[in-house]
Amino acid sequence: MKFLNIFSILLIVILTNSCSKEFLDAKPSSNIVVPQTLDDIQNLLDNEFVLNQTPALEHVASDEYYSRDYTTYQTLRVVERNAYVWANDVYQGASVVPDWDIMFTQIYYANVALEQLDKITRNSGNNNKFQALEGAAYFIRAYAYFHLAQTFCLPYDSLESKSDLGLPLRVQSGVDNVQQRATVEQTYNQIIADLSLASRYLEVNTIPGYNKNRPSQCAAFALLSKVYLNMHNYPSSLLYSDSALMRCHDLIDYNDLDTTDISPFSVYGTQNPEIVYRTVFILGYRSTSYNSSTTILDSTLYSMYLEHDLRRSIFFKRSPQNLPILKCLYQADGFPMFTGLAVDEIMLDNAECLSRLGKLSKAKDVLNTLLIKRFVTSYYTTYSSTNQQEVLNTILAERRKELTSRGIRWMDIRRLNREGSNIVLQRNVNGEMISLLPNSKKYAFPIPDYEISISKIAQNP
Template sequence: MNRLKYFGWILIALFFSSCRKYVDITPQGKIVPTTVADFRLLLNNSDVFNLAGGTTDLMTDDIAFTDTAMYTGVRPQSVLNIYSWAETNYLPSEDDEEWNLYYKQVYYSNVVITGINGVKDGDEEEKQALISEAKVHRAFAYLMLVNQYAVQYDAATASKDAGVPLLLEPGYTQHLQRASVQQVYQQVLDDLLSAVKALPELPASKIHASRAAAFALLARTYLYMRNYPSALMYADSTLNLQPDLYDLRTFANTNNPLDFMSIPEAYQHPEVILMKAAYNQDGPLALSPELLNLLGPDDLRRKVFGIGDQLLFEYDGIFFSYISPFEARQVGPRVGEMYVTKAECEARAGQAGTAMTTLNALRIKRFTTDKYIPLTATDATDALHKVLDERRRELMGRGYRLADLKRLNKEPALAKTITHPWSSGNITLAPNSNRYIYPVATKILAANPEIGQSPR
C-alpha cells in the first residue's frame, strides 16, 4: 500500500489541474512502475479504480425535495445546484470531483496500457491481461463522462456532437478539445471488445475487471446507443457467466435496519460484477412521490433500500467496506442491470412473453411469496412500459436514471418532462434540454479553456 501511495504522488498531476509545465523527471524518493508487479499494484488501487460519481440521481425524477427544510438542510450548495439544473454546479474555487475522478482513472489506465510492454519481466499473457483490465476501467470512465458531460448519443448527429476530451496516452501535451460523441463511444467499444479475450471469465476479486464486466459494459454501451440487438447479445453473454440474483426475501420479516448489515459486502455480493462505489453523495435523499408510488408498499427494494420516503444509502444493501470505512451505492455493472437490459431488448424485439419471463425471474426475488404477482403483457408495447418501470425500480439510487432519461427522451412516446419542487414553486426540465448535461467546472475551464463549456 505504501508503494501505491508513492504511485499516487507521481501520477496525481492530471491534465485538468494545469499541468502543462510538468517535467518528466522522477522526483527523488518516489517510485514509478517498472515491473509487471508494479503495474499490478497500480491497478489494485481501489481508491482510484473502484469509485464512481454519485450525484446524477439529483437531476432526475427519482428525487424530490418536497419539504422546505430540505433546502436549508442540504449541504453542500452543489447538491441544490445539480438538483435545480443550475447554470453551474460548483463555485469558481471548487473542483468537480466526478470529472477529476474519471480522468484520474483514464490517466492511470493509460499508464498501464502504454507502459507495461516496455518492462522486461513478466510474460506476454500476463501483460495482455493487465492491459485488458486497464481498458475496461478506461471504457467505464469514458462511458460515464460522455453520458454526464455531453448530449445523448444519437446515430444521426453523434459524429458532430461534442463529447469529452479523449486522452489515450499519459502525457501532458495532448490537446484537450472535445472529441465527438461518436469518437468517445467508439473508443469505449474498441477498449471493451479488444479486452475480452485476455480477461478471465470471472475475477479473483470484484475489484478487478473480468470478461463478465466487459460484456456487461458492452451491454450498457449498446443500450445507450439504442442498438438493442447488440445490447441483448452482451446482456445474455454476461448472464451466461454470472447469472445469480440476491434474494431480498431473506429480509422480508425484519424491522431492524441493522439487520441489513448482514447483506454481503460488495466484494462478496453475487450481483456485483465490478465494484464501482458512488463516493460523493451527501446523506439520504427524499424519493419522489412518483417513484414511491411506482415501488408500492410491498416491494422489498423499498424496505431494504429505503425507509419511509428516504433512500438510505447507508443501508443500500450492497456495501463497499472493502477499501473504506463507509458504505456506498454500487454503480458498476450488476446482475440485476443485465436482467432489465435483457428484458427491454426482448420487448423491443416484439418478444413480449419472453420479456415478461426475464422480468419475472428478477421480480420473484424482490417480493415475499404472498405478495408476488407475475407480470404479464398484452403486447410488445405494454411489455416495454412494464420493463421500463421495473428497470427504474431495480436501478433506483444507483446513478442509471439520468442516462435512461436522456436516451428515452429520443423517443417521443417515452419522452418526459421532469418537475422538481422548489422553494419558489415547481421547476421543470423539458425533454432533450441542455440542462441534462453537466457543465464543466469553472476551475477546470480556467486551467484548460480549450475544453469549452457544455451547451447550456
Template sequence: MKKYLKYITIIALGAIVLSCDNYVDIKTEGRLIPEETENYRYLLQNSYVYDLTYGAADVASDDISFQNEAQTTALGASDYYRPFVNFYKWADQIYFDAEIDYNMNGMYTSLYNTNIVINEVMKSKNGTEAEKLAIKGEAQVHRAYIFLTLVNTFGKAYDATTAATDLGIVLFTTPTVSEDIKRSTVQNAYDIILSDLNDAVNSGLKPINSGNNVAFPSRASAYALLARTYLYMRNYPLALENAQKALAIQSTLNNYQDFEFNAFPTRRLDAELILSKWNGYTSFSYAPQILSLSNELINSFDTNDLRYVLLTQPSSNFNSEYTVGRTFAKEGITGESRNGGPTVSEMMLIKAECQARAGSGELAMAEINKLRQKRFRASQYTAMTATDSKDALIKVLAERRRELMGQGGFRWFDLKRLNKEPEFAKTITHVFGGQTFTLAPNSDRYQMPYAPIYFEYAPNLQKNP
C-alpha cells in the same frame, strides 16, 4: 509541473503522487524493479483509485424530490449540500468559481493510471504475454467505464445521426497532456469504449471476480459494459447479445426474502455484483435526505416489494421535522456507498428490454418475472403479465426504474436516451424553496456544466450551452 495539469488533466492525486514521471520509475521500498510487469499489476491493485463513479447525477433525475420544507431549508442553508441542490435545480453553474468537481477529478485520476497501464504494460519485462494482455484488459475495462459514465454525464445522449459532431468529453488516451485541451465528440468516446471492451473480452480476464476481488474487472464485466454501451447507443440487438454473454458467465440473483431478518449483503458478499463502482465522494450515508424519492417512483411500488420494504425508509426516520415521503436508504443498511457498476439484475433488465423491443413480449416478461420473484416473499408474489410487446416494454422500463433507483446515474442516463423516443420523452419538474424548475426533453441542461475553474487552465475547453 504546469499549473493546469493539476486541474485539467484531472489527475489530482495521481499527479501529486506520480508527478510527470512514468509509474515504472517508482520503486516500492526497494522491492520493485522499474519496467517490470509486476509494477503494472501493483498499480491496478489500488482499487480505491478505480472503484468509483459519477454519483451526483442521481440527484438530478425524476427519482428524487425534496418534499419537506424543513429539508429544503436545511439543504439551502448548507454550503456542503449546495452542489447537490444545484444538480437538483439543473443550475447553469454547479460549483463556485474556485471549486473543483470532486466526482470528475476522481474519475480522471483513475483515467491517468489506466492510461499508464494500457500504454506501457505490453512493453514491460519479466512477464508473459498472457499476463501483460490480461493486465491491459483490466485497465481497458476501467477506461471504458470512465468514458461511458462521463460522456453520458457531460455529453449529449448518443444519436447515430449527430454523434459525430455532438460535443462529448476530453478523451485522454495517454498519460501525457496537450496544452490545447478540447472536448472530442460523442462518437469518438463511444469508439474508444467499444474498442477497449472488445479488446478486453479477448484479453484473458478471469470469467468472474467476486468477494474481495469484485472491484477487479472480469470477462463478465467487459460483456456487461458492452451491453450497457450498446443500450445507450440504442443498438438493441448487440445490447441483447452482450447481456446474454454476461449472464452466461454470471447469473446468480440475491433472494431479498433472505435479508428481511439478516444483514443486507455488502459488495463483498453481493452475488449479483459483477464489478464494483462506488459512488465514493457522493456517499449519502450521513445525508439520506439528499435521496428523498419522488411520489411517482414510490407509488409505482407494490408495498410488498422487498425493495420498497428494505431499501426505502420514511423520511421521518431521519429527522422528526420531515413529515412526508420516503428516502432511498441502501447506504444506511450496508454501511457502504451506492454502486454504479454492472450487476446481474441490470443485465436481465437489458435482456428483457431488448426482447420487448424485438417483439418478444412473452420472453421479456418471463425474464422480468425471474427477477421479480427474488424481490418478493414467495407467499406474496404474483407474476406480472403484458398484453403485447409494447405493454411489455413499458413494464420492463418501469421495473428497470425500480430496480436501479437512486444509484449509478441509471435513471438520469435513461431519461436522456428515452427522450430520443417521442412516446417515452418526458418533461420533469423539481420544486425547491417555493420555486418550480422544469426540464424539457432533450434540454441542454441534460449536459452537466463543467466547474468554472477548469476553463481558467484550459481556455479552449468548450462549455455546455
C-alpha cells in the same frame, strides 16, 4: 490540464502506500512514481479509492429523491445545490469538480498501466497476468469515459452525435498532450474499442470473489450491453447482455433476507453474488448517502412498489418525520451508494432489448426470473401480458424500482426522452417550481471552468 497535477500527487500517494519496498527504493529521486513490474501495475489498478468511483451529478440531478425542505437545501454545498435545480452556473468558480477530475485520473492510471505494460517483456510465465492487467486497463478507461459521457455530453443520437461535442480522448499519459473535444460519436467509438479489447484480454472466469473492484470478462460484456443500450442499438445490447448472463447470472432471493435489518446485504458487498463490478458514487454529496433523513424518496417512485414487493422494506425505511428514505442497496449501511455493474441490471437490459425486438416470450421469462426473487413468493403472479408496449412499459417500470439510486435513472431519462418519452423533471424550491424539459441542453453538465481556462477546450452550449 489542471487534473494532471492531481494525477501526479495521487499516483505518488497510492503507490507509496501499496507497492513493494524494492519498487519504491528504485525511484528515490523521481517526482512521479512509475510502476515497473506487473505487481506494481496490479497495485496501481487496485486503487479503488480512485478507480472505483463514478460521478454523483448523475444522481443529484435525477428525479429519484427530493431535498426535505428549503432549510436543508440551503445547507448543501454549492455544486450540489446548483446541480439539484439544473442551474446555468453549476460550479460558481469551484476550483475542484471531482466528477470531472477523478474520472480523468482514472483514465490517466489506465494509460500509465498500458504504457508500462508495453515496456515489460511478455512470456509464457507471465502471459495470463499480463493479459488480465491489459484487459483491466482498457476496461477502466472505457468505464471512466462512459460515465463522463453520461455526465458531460449530450445523449447519443445517431445523427446529432456526429457533430455534438464529446470528450477529450486521452489515450496517452503525457501531461503535455492536451486534446480538444472529440464528437459524441467518436467518444462512444473509443469506449467500444476499449471494451472490445478488454473483453478479449480479461480471463474467462467467475467474478473475482473478494476483488469485485477488479473487472472481469463478464463486466466488459455487461458494460458493452449498457453502452449499446444508451446508443439505442438493441440488437448489439442484447448480444452482449446474453454474453454477460452466460458468465454471471446468480441472483439473491430477497425472501432469504431480513427485511427489518438496517443492513440486509453483506458488508461492503463482497459476498453479494449479484455484483459484477463494484463502484460507488464520488464522496462528498449529501444526496448520495444512505440513511439521510434529509434526502426523501420521490413519492411517485415509492408508490410504485406493491405491498408484497420485498424491495420496499429492504431498500427503504421511514425517517423520524415518517418519510421514505433510502436504507441501503447492495452494501451495508455506512458505505457509499453502489453504482457498479450487477446481474439485475444486465437482466433488465436484456429484457428491454428482447421486448423492443418483439421477442416477448423471452423478455417475460427474464423478467419473471428476476421478480420472483423480489416478491414474497406466495404472492407473486407470473407476468403474462402479450401486448408489446405493455411488456416494455412494465420492464421500464421495473428498471426504476430495481435500479434506483445507482446513477442509472439519469441515463435512462436521457435516452428515453430521445425516443419521445417526454419525461419532465421538476423541483419545488421554497415555493418556486423549476423544470428540466425533455432533451434540454442541460442534460450535459458544463465542463468545469478551470478546465476551459487551462485546456481551451470548447464549453457545452
